[in-house]
Amino acid sequence: MSDISHTETELRRQATVGAFAAGGGYVMWGLSVMYYRQLAHVPPFEILAHRALWSLLLVAGCVWFFGRRAQLLAVLRDRRALATLCITATIIGSNWLVFIWAVNTGRILETSLGYFINPLVSVLTGVLLLGERLSRPQMVATALAVAGVAYFTLALGFVPWISLFLAVSFAGYGYLKKTLLRVEALEGLFVEVLVIAPFGIGYLVWIAGRGGSEFMRGDALTDLLLVLTGPMTTVPLLLFTYGAQRIRLTTLGLLQYLVPTTSFSIAVWVYGEPLGHGQFVTFCLIWMGLAIFTFDSWRRERELRRLPA
Incomplete structure (x- = not known):
């Protein structure tokens, strides 16, 4: 009996730690709009290039530190996985670029709307592609x-x-990662930034030769922020992955709304982006849809948990 009690206590502890980890990752993603807004004077392509470069170096260090070299080599030998990761790298790279551009041009509200819509787009993806x-x-x-x-x-x-x-x-990125890949987050991210990084490095060399780079121009804060785009990319993902393995899907689904909620609040209350009547009605309709969707997901999971194993 004591063993069962100890196991339940440990599971609760793991779930609590997992919830804080996943929540922390989501909050970091939400707060990243303030981070990239500090780099508004840097062209989005240059920010993306630095994000890929420093992420690659950091993820490579994580692979070595956590002893994941054998798993990474297995992925690199898998041609199908590599082909899929090249596609996901293109998708997530374009997602990063549009996000950075939108934040730096004062359109944070539109980014938050996109991430509010994302769960419903994922549902439609399942209908259209998975029947x-x-x-x-x-x-x-x-x-x-x-x-x-x-x-x-x-x-x-x-x-x-x-x-x-x-x-x-x-949603497309998530679909490919869930249905066509059986690769852990760390190894997958390494290959994705490995695909993007050569283009980023080439671009950085090209603009440096033309004197157009904002890096190493004497602004220490800008240099630091560009270097730290690596941790800003990698740390939230590692926190999310750690948490996702330890909490229920319903909890994870609720926590994901921390990203657009945080960025929405920052857009309105920190940067004063106008929330006109048309935008307000749009957000209200989306929020109503998400409330119905979330309640339905919670109800379904409850029913499944009642079924015998």
């Missing part, structure tokens, strides 16, 4: 999201392409 069926609550939630985007387009006169691109690209 999954939508429950009635999921249909209502998706319809509200579509209505929100449509209202945004009609009210403001343009399609929220930043939001849609971030949502669709991240």
Whole structure:
């Protein structure tokens, strides 16, 4: 009996630590809008190049420190995994670039809208590519999201392409990683930044030769922020991966809203981005859809947990 009690206590402890780890990773992702906003004077391509370069060096150090070299070599020998990781590297690289550009041009609200939409886009991805069926609550939630985007387009006169691109690209990235890859996060990230880094290094060398680089120009803060884009990329992912292995999917699903909620709050209360009537109605429709979607996911998981093993 004491062994069972000890096991339950340990599981609860692991779940608590996992929740804090995953939550910390999500909050770091949300706060990253403030970080990249400090680099608004640096061209987005240069920031992306530094992000890939310093991430590669840091992840390589993590692979060595955690003794993951054998697992990495196994991935590098797998041609199918490498081909898929080249595609995911292209997707996540473009996602990073659009995100950085949007933040540095004062469009943080549109990035937060994109990450609010993302869970519903992932559901649609499952329907279109995996033949999954939508429950009635999921249909209502998706319809509200579509209505929100449509209202945004009609009210403001343009399609929220930043939001849609971030949502669709991240959903596609997640789909490929979940269905076509059986690679751990650390090894997968290493290969992805390994694919992006040569282009980034080439670009950095090219702009340095033309005198257009912002790096090593005498601004120590800018240099430090560019170097720290590596940890800003890697640390949240490692925290997320650690936490995701220890908590329930419903908890993880709720925690993911910390990212857009944090960036939304920063956009409105810190940077004073205007939240007009059209944007407010759009966000309300999306939030209603997410509330229905989250409650349905929680109810379904509860039912599954009641079933006998």
